[in-house]
Amino acid sequence: MRKKSLLEAFKQTQYQISGHGRRNIQVLKEALLNIDGQQESDLYGKGKIIEEFQTKVAKFLGKESAVFFPSGTMAQQIALRIWCDEKGLNKVAYHPLSHLEIHEEDGLKKLHNIEPILLADKKRLIVMEDVMNMGKDVACLLLELPQREIGGQLPDYKTLESISTYCREHHIKLHLDGARLFEILPYYKKSAAEICSLFDSVYVSFYKGIGGIAGAILAGDETFTEESKIWKRRHGGDLISLYPYIISSNFYFDQRLNKMNEYYEDAKELANFFNQCQGISTNPLVPASNMFHVHFDMPKEKLESTLIAIYEKTGIGITSYVKETSVKSCYCEISIGDQYCIIPKDELRRLFEMLIK
């Protein structure tokens, strides 16, 4: 008999520690349930359905204007392109583990001919010193808050303010990769608008903490967003209708925005459970949002077997995949959503008893 994969075992669990539940068609059906079928579609970026949502999110982010995009990949490349064109300089700066650097098949370079300067290193956040040393021939600095690939770490707010001031003084645009912006509001105890006021342009996503189907918003002043619409068309993102994503983004935004604090508190509780296990630690030690990484001093294959056995016994899934860091160690990512709090605490305790052994 073929050995069961971690993903298969995960899919068979009754409870999952991460996320909002299964990504299935029901997610869309629920969002549509109370929508009047006679409501008109958006049409190439126009119409009530898209304009109202854009206005709503622009206001939430404290920006003049916002544009809905099918993806963050598209939105962010476009933001950087606009800032580079404005300065007549095809250089930007970001973290070596930025989404643009590792998940986009070099779209920024291949489509826009933009060269990134990589700040800090793969183990740590960008600090003020990195920014001061990057040189002044940079059109835009992109900061990702939280820095997902190192467990969702966050700089303190003072650092953000200093970087923002420095960039303004040196005429370098500051762009926020806010894929998980909603998720960090409880940590900073700031409004989205306060944080966004430090940045010239902002991208937010609607299928991470918000749990929509897909979709992103790019926000900034109106000159910027109008220009971004032209690039959206060039990229092939100005679809005749984006409403399936807009409706679901709006629905889950309303439903989950106020839950971010709960997810954050749950993440801290859960990280603490992991950190009590020998050979297991979280990064960061205390989560700064609903997400963190769990590092295991154990070879990937061994951990997978252990996890499969635990999933089968407890009915609780921790993760569907594990990434190797060395022959002797590996890690997984946890993002708390609606599912964590419905797991019976007794069952969760049983899971950690098994993990400790």
Add this chain to the structure above:
Amino acid sequence: MRKKSLLEAFKQTQYQISGHGRRNIQVLKEALLNIDGQQESDLYGKGKIIEEFQTKVAKFLGKESAVFFPSGTMAQQIALRIWCDEKGLNKVAYHPLSHLEIHEEDGLKKLHNIEPILLADKKRLIVMEDVMNMGKDVACLLLELPQREIGGQLPDYKTLESISTYCREHHIKLHLDGARLFEILPYYKKSAAEICSLFDSVYVSFYKGIGGIAGAILAGDETFTEESKIWKRRHGGDLISLYPYIISSNFYFDQRLNKMNEYYEDAKELANFFNQCQGISTNPLVPASNMFHVHFDMPKEKLESTLIAIYEKTGIGITSYVKETSVKSCYCEISIGDQYCIIPKDELRRLFEMLIK
């Protein structure tokens, strides 16, 4: 009182000559009605829901492989880029009224640095002579069937075969802009696979004659489609979930594919009605698909007032917009779908009596 616009008057009509009915949320709701909510989402281009549809359409087009894209704009730029990269030559050829030339904000040039050679002129189709004269320093020739911006004209099949043979002999790739490929099958009396066999790569759309919400397929051999997936990610089109578009594309594909002949016959009937009116003629005189243009020897504003009066009296909408061709003439586009055949013939006769006057 503000004068009513043509669009407003059109929206208030009971019947519409063009299309499948209003573009509203019901279109999505209907497609989802019989879909099991527990069915898993696609995930970054993987999963049953996307793979099955890709396989189905690849088979229908007689191609080895197919990839679902959010838009044709994205799919076609990518197709041309792949063929250019393969030949190491950033030159393609297409019609001056190609979608790429007039509706994409120069994405092909601005993102891919590809130079188009414009064949034929704005009034006529590309013929064999244009192809023979375009030179051999061309990576790919794009043919749009039917040529939408000149009323959906079509070359005869022999011309297509000759162009295909010429391109193969001269190592020029031939790409089909098949935004309305399903719609022309009755004219050629050929299968989609027969027509596509003349081309190296093919794009088809699911929201024209098929009447889906958005979405496109790019098909070709597997090396080509695999490469297109990398570019899809670069463009920001590799969304975590495309299923709202895939489900609706599949649903309306099954529902309308066999109606293309009916739409074609209806288009010919309707064009004939228009051609009986003085000062009105269709382009082409006899439609080659479900679409054609109607040219009016009348200033745009005058036609709009006439149409608004007709819409109000008959309850039938002909078009929601009119384009000026000169101070004395204008035109509109008609695309027959499900709506035409439900208009009572008496009412339609009344409409044409009013139009003749």
